[in-house]
Amino acid sequence: MSLMSIRHLSRSFGGVHALRDVSLDVPEGIILGLIGPNGAGKTTLINVISGLIAPSSGNLSFDGRDNGPWPMARAVGYGIARTFQQTRVFMGLTVRENLRIAAEAGHGLRQDVAVDPGLDLTPFYDRVAGELPYGVLRRLGMALALAVGPRLLLLDEPAVGLTADEIAGMGRAIRRANDSGLTIILVEHNVRFLMEVAQHVAVMDRGQLLFQGTPAQCQANQAVIDVYLGKGQADAEH
Amino acid sequence: MQSRLRCYLVPTAFLAVACAATPFINDYVRYVATLAAIWAVLAVSFDVLLGYTGYLSLAHGALFGVGAYTGGLLTARAGWSFWLALPVCGLVAMAVGIVVALLAFRTKGLYFAVLTLGIGLIGFQMFFVAEDWTGGVVGFVGIPSPPPLPFMSLDAAGNNLVIALLLLWVTYLAAGVFVRSPMGAASLAIREDVVLAQALGIRISAARLTAFAFSAFFAGTAGMLFGAISNFVAPESFAVMTTGFQMVVLVVVGGMGTLWGPILGAILLTTLPETLRVASSYSLLAYGVLLLVFMLFAPKGIAGLLKQAWHARRARQAAVAAPAAQPVTEGVR
Numbered sequence: 020m021s022l023m024s025i026r027h028l029s030r031s032f033g034g035v036h037a038l039r040d041v042s043l044d045v046p047e048g049i050i051l052g053l054i055g056p057n058g059a060g061k062t063t064l065i066n067v068i069s070g071l072i073a074p075s076s077g078n079l080s081f082d083g084r085d086n087g088p089w090p091m092a093r094a095v096g097y098g099i100a101r102t103f104q105q106t107r108v109f110m111g112l113t114v115r116e117n118l119r120i121a122a123e124a125g126h127g128l129r130q131d132v133a134v135d136p137g138l139d140l141t142p143f144y145d146r147v148a149g150e151l152p153y154g155v156l157r158r159l160g161m162a163l164a165l166a167v168g169p170r171l172l173l174l175d176e177p178a179v180g181l182t183a184d185e186i187a188g189m190g191r192a193i194r195r196a197n198d199s200g201l202t203i204i205l206v207e208h209n210v211r212f213l214m215e216v217a218q219h220v221a222v223m224d225r226g227q228l229l230f231q232g233t234p235a236q237c238q239a240n241q242a243v244i245d246v247y248l249g250k251g252q253a254d255a256e257h
Numbered sequence: 258m259q260s261r262l263r264c265y266l267v268p269t270a271f272l273a274v275a276c277a278a279t280p281f282i283n284d285y286v287r288y289v290a291t292l293a294a295i296w297a298v299l300a301v302s303f304d305v306l307l308g309y310t311g312y313l314s315l316a317h318g319a320l321f322g323v324g325a326y327t328g329g330l331l332t333a334r335a336g337w338s339f340w341l342a343l344p345v346c347g348l349v350a351m352a353v354g355i356v357v358a359l360l361a362f363r364t365k366g367l368y369f370a371v372l373t374l375g376i377g378l379i380g381f382q383m384f385f386v387a388e389d390w391t392g393g394v395v396g397f398v399g400i401p402s403p404p405p406l407p408f409m410s411l412d413a414a415g416n417n418l419v420i421a422l423l424l425l426w427v428t429y430l431a432a433g434v435f436v437r438s439p440m441g442a443a444s445l446a447i448r449e450d451v452v453l454a455q456a457l458g459i460r461i462s463a464a465r466l467t468a469f470a471f472s473a474f475f476a477g478t479a480g481m482l483f484g485a486i487s488n489f490v491a492p493e494s495f496a497v498m499t500t501g502f503q504m505v506v507l508v509v510v511g512g513m514g515t516l517w518g519p520i521l522g523a524i525l526l527t528t529l530p531e532t533l534r535v536a537s538s539y540s541l542l543a544y545g546v547l548l549l550v551f552m553l554f555a556p557k558g559i560a561g562l563l564k565q566a567w568h569a570r571r572a573r574q575a576a577v578a579a580p581a582a583q584p585v586t587e588g589v590r
Contacts, residue, residue: 069456095458103456109449120446123439124457167457 022047022171022202023068028077029226030063037063038074039226045171050193050203052217052234054210056246059223061206062104065173068204069101070094081171100125100169104176106156110149114140114159117148118166125167138162138192154185158192165196172196172203178212190216210247214238222246264433272426279415287414291486293527294421295479298428300507300519302475305432307505308514309441310468311448312365315501316357316373319380320473322495324350324480329397329490330390339403343424343481350477351470358469362462365451377497384492396491400484417486424482425520428475432516435471444468445514499541506544510551512560521559 021044030038038060045051053061066072068079070091079087081097089097109117118140138158143151148159157177164172174193178186186209193216197203207213213220214234222230222237224246230237237243279287299321306312324346331342361372384391391397402413403420411419435441443464446454455461484490494500503526511522526547530540555562 071452071456091455092458092460095456100458101456103453107450107453107456109446109453111449112445116442116445120442120454120459121457123442124446124454124459163453163457 020047021045022082024080025064025068026078026080028064028067028074028079030060030067030072030074036226038067038077041077041223041226041228043221043228043231045202045204046219047202048197048200049219050197050205050217052213052220053204053206053223054208054213054220055223055229058225060226061223062175063226064223065101065175065204065206068094068171069099069173095125095167098168098170099173100164100167100171101173102160102164102175102177104179106153106160108148108156108159108163111147113145113147114151115144117159117163121163121166125169139188154181157181157185157189161189161192165201170202172201174203174205174207176206176208178207178209186212261437264437265430268426268429268433272422275422276409276419279411279418284412284414287418289528289531291414291418291421293524294418294425295483295486296503296507296527297520297523298421298425298475298479298482299504300511300523301425301428301432301516302472302479303504304508304511304513304516304519305435305444306468306472307508308516308519309436309444309448310465312362312465312469313370313505314357314361314373314469314472315370315497315505316354316361316376316380317472317476317504318495318497318499318501319377319383320350320354320357320476321480321483321500322380322384322490322492323353324477325484325490325494326384326391326397326480327477328481328484329400332485333397333400339401339485343478346481347474347478350480351474354473354476355466355470357473358466362465362469374497374501377501381492381496384495391492394492396489397484398489400488400490402488403482403485421482421486424478428478429516429520431475432471435468436516440464440467448514502541503544506548508558509556510547510558512558515558515560518558518560525559 023045025041025043028038028041029036041060041064053064055061063072067074067088070089070093074088077088078085079089081087081099109120112120138161140155140159140162143155148156151159157180161174161177164174177189177193181189190212193203193205205213205217214237217234220230220232220234220237221228222243229246230240230243232240282290299317303317306314327346327349328342331337331345332339337345357373357376361369361376364372385393387393403417405411405416406419409416409419436444440463443454443459443461446457446459447461447465451461483494507522507526508519509522510526511520512518526544530543551558557564
């Protein structure tokens with residue numbers, strides 16, 4: 020049963036078609052990996068789903084309710100939470116205050132929220148976020164999204180800029196969140212990381228949905244290889 | 258739980274000490290202390306808006322005036338009792354404040370400040386123009402003094418001071434309840450990052466409107482008390498460049514977003530010119546310089562400096578007590 024359905028979604032910025040007629044079903048309880056080259060429209064899709072921007076056309080439905088596109092406030096009300104590509108946390112506040120704000124904002128969405136779901140933030144609770152290293156801020160950004168107790172979590176490049184150890188930790192945290200029943204859409208440039216974590220992969224290119232399938236199917240798909248390595252170069256490089 | 262209790266006990270202890278000291282100080286000190294307490298009410302409630310939501314309003318001098326004139330009308334003309342008029346003046350200022358907020362929150366940042374500046378100027382002019390209600394340029398005369406408190410045999414100056422301290426106590430406790438509530442958490446989130454706050458599902462407009470209404474309510478009560486202790490109000494008391502600006506200075510110098518810092522700011526900036534006998538024409542200049550110095554060298558205000566000193570002392574003590582137990586991290590700033 021699909022938690023969210025996207026139908027014929029398009030969005031252009033001036034003359035640039037960031038999304039062209041994208042349709043996608045997100046089954047409940049999966050980790051859906053979303054990959055594609057720069058400018059493929061991944062972040063635009065996340066922005067539309069989370070209500071940060073409105074699509075030019077198309078519609079969305081969440082949990083059987085056929086009423087998208089929706090503004091951000093309603094998206095959060097349904098239980099759609101997100102992180103941002105550029106780390107976004109409350110920089111002037113302590114980690115504890117950050118988490119308290121998120122937990123109070125999400126109050127009533129879900130009660131069984133772990134405040135620190137394997138993100139190792141406890142040693143930093145009384146530190147001001149602005150003083151913390153980048154890796155910790157990435158984890159805090161994810162912890163904020165988790166603390167509101169969402170049903171669908173949109174992660175926009177959670178592993179970007181992290182060390183190998185930190186990426187492994189992030190992967191564990193994502194899987195743990197998924198094990199607790201959370202549906203996740205993961206946008207990621209790090210293809211190896213994404214293939215390890217995601218159960219289902221969607222590939223975008225120039226605003227269009229190119230391919231959907233399992234990670235194994237994706238890696239074997241010629242169209243995907245062409246997009247990633249350029250036509251005719253796949254053989255030369257391997 | 259204990260720290261929650263302390264939030265109520267500490268200000269109450271301060272109130273008790275200040276009230277107990279009242280009979281032993283002379284009338285001049287009482288008068289200055291009363292003014293400081295009224296300014297502290299303004300500063301604490303203004304901090305809820307400026308320090309917690311990050312919106313700089315320059316309309317609050319006019320809201321202070323709304324409270325003062327409403328107080329005059331209700332007590333001197335309509336014959337209401339002081340104790341009934343005090344909260345009603347707060348409510349009237351709050352109602353005006355909500356209208357101002359609904360207009361001003363359509364903008365943000367600099368535009369918000371400029372828009373509220375315009376509203377502050379209009380309000381100031383209205384106090385001149387609406388002569389039938391305000392007495393215009395002559396001022397509103399004959400506002401009755403606050404009635405003597407029961408169980409305390411004090412003269413007028415002492416009575417005024419204790420009432421001002423009570424109002425400050427109520428304001429401080431109410432501000433504490435507000436900032437510890439989910440609404441206060443939401444305000445902080447708005448100040449720090451509006452987009453993230455929205456993404457977390459915080460209702461931006463509700464939280465900042467509540468903060469604005471809160472600050473307007475207490476600005477109104479402070480204005481009412483100011484009129485009552487002075488027995489007289491004139492438009493000059495509510496000008497943007499004096500009152501509206503001064504509220505900003507008190508909060509910034511005291512320490513934004515701390516609630517107790519602005520009280521220190523109010524005490525310092527009310528008593529210093531008095532004790533130094535600085536001509537009042539220089540006080541704006543002094544405020545301007547102070548604002549500049551604090552913004553450049555101590556943007557967290559007196560409260561920030563005190564906190565820093567306290568943390569440094571604690572860190573030194575910890576280092577002496579257990580040098581081996583130091584965490585690997587670089588410790589407190």
